[in-house]
Amino acid sequence: MRHKILGVIFLFAALAANAATTNLRAVQGPANMLVQTNWLAAHLTDKNLVILHVGANRSAYDTGHIPGARFLALNEIAVNRNGIPYHLPEAKELKATFERLGIGDNSHVVLYGDMLNIFALRAYIEFDYLGHGNNVSLLDGGLEKWSKEYATVRTSSGNITPGILTIHPNASVLIELAEVRRIAADKSIHLVDARPLADYLGKNGGGLSGHIPGAISVPWTDNLVSEGNPVYKPVSEIRARYIAAGIKPGDRVIVYCQAGIHAAYDYFTLKLTGFRPVLYTGSFGEWSNDFTAPIETGSGGAVRSSFQNR
Numbered sequence: 082m083r084h085k086i087l088g089v090i091f092l093f094a095a096l097a098a099n100a101a102t103t104n105l106r107a108v109q110g111p112a113n114m115l116v117q118t119n120w121l122a123a124h125l126t127d128k129n130l131v132i133l134h135v136g137a138n139r140s141a142y143d144t145g146h147i148p149g150a151r152f153l154a155l156n157e158i159a160v161n162r163n164g165i166p167y168h169l170p171e172a173k174e175l176k177a178t179f180e181r182l183g184i185g186d187n188s189h190v191v192l193y194g195d196m197l198n199i200f201a202l203r204a205y206i207e208f209d210y211l212g213h214g215n216n217v218s219l220l221d222g223g224l225e226k227w228s229k230e231y232a233t234v235r236t237s238s239g240n241i242t243p244g245i246l247t248i249h250p251n252a253s254v255l256i257e258l259a260e261v262r263r264i265a266a267d268k269s270i271h272l273v274d275a276r277p278l279a280d281y282l283g284k285n286g287g288g289l290s291g292h293i294p295g296a297i298s299v300p301w302t303d304n305l306v307s308e309g310n311p312v313y314k315p316v317s318e319i320r321a322r323y324i325a326a327g328i329k330p331g332d333r334v335i336v337y338c339q340a341g342i343h344a345a346y347d348y349f350t351l352k353l354t355g356f357r358p359v360l361y362t363g364s365f366g367e368w369s370n371d372f373t374a375p376i377e378t379g380s381g382g383a384v385r386s387s388f389q390n391r
Contacts, residue, residue, distance in 0.1 A: 113189075114353050115313060116218040118227050121191060125149055129187050134224070135194035135201040145233030147193065147224070151182050151241065155200050158207050159342070165367045167203075167340045172250040175207050185244030193220040193227070197311040199301075202345035206360055209352075212249030219349065222312040256335055256359050258367055262374060264335065265294045271327070271334045272296035273351075275344040276365070283378030291376040293337065293368055297326045298380075301338070301346035313350070320354035330355040337361040337368075 124130055125148055132150040134142045135158075142152045157178045162168040169175070184190060190208065194201035201219060208217045220227065227233070264270045274281045274296040281298040283291035292298070304319055305311045313319070320330070328334055334356050338344035341362040351358035368374050 113218050114349070115221050116191060117221055118230050121147070121220060121227075122231055127189070129189050130191065131182065131184050131188045132191045132193075133182065133201070133204065135192060135204045137195060137200065141195045141224070143235060145228065145235060147227055148232075148234050149238055151238045153178070153182060153204060155203070158204055165363050165370070167342055168362050169207060169210060169255065172211060172248055175211060176246055176248050180244045180246050181241070183241040183244050184246055186247050188216065188244060190217045191220055192217060193223040197225070197305070197308060198223040199342060199345065202349050203342055206254065206345055206348055210251055210254050211246070212251055213246070222310070225311055254359055256361050258363055258371065261293065261335065261361050261368070265375075268295045271332055273299050273334055273336045273347050274365075275299060275301040275336055275338040275347040277302075280339070282380065291369075291378040293365065294375050294377040296377070297328075299323065299326060299347055301343045304346050304350045316354055319350050323351065323354065323356060328356060331357065333357045333359060335359045335361055337364040340364050340366045
């Protein structure tokens, strides 16, 4: 009898441990979302690995890049639409761009880029939109960390064999102005403002002043240890900050910034830590240009019209 009781106890303990593991996985994104420099150094010659250096222009890439990295220009993944910059190109255009860089269905893409990985993270959203986010990783610490630990090269990656990429566009990771207006009105979904706090509070002039009504301030730089050491803070710490802001794991969350670039940091960390992010690509630049869209200032909910914001 004693052995049977002990067996039952061990069974319940095992089930509890398995449940704890399952719950932990439920609040984390794919395990390969973030890779470290030592992992990349050990896998540089992997057959299906494609490393992308994402930048506004080739200057940083030509000065020194990770061996084998291919250059992806920001203007190939962020275009001007109706006077609003940094919108996503059409899915077929993104497909062609990535295939030209040798990316196919079996590729494991590692991203890094200029300015603390900020452009690389925008590329991550494009892959997520095309249905390939689970095959893409970000290099933690980016070129800044790699350059301190390993050598960079100036030689280009040479001839690239085009890939064949099957896409499954997922419009649910993006949101447009009309739906954001509805959500801001009924507060049905969380809104996260990734800009610096001063912009959110309305302490700057012009189109930077204030935020979309109901939005929570979670500046993109808060995800990093520091700008001098741009590695991510522990996942548990990042998740706790979102939870403290009133967001529950699994929640759908809309992120925005000024032009849809800095918000990529919050998009990535929300997915990494178990939330369901959506990017408002037009962001506050588009919102503040709509004279009928209300703008909130301060942290106490004061609302003023866009006319007053100009």
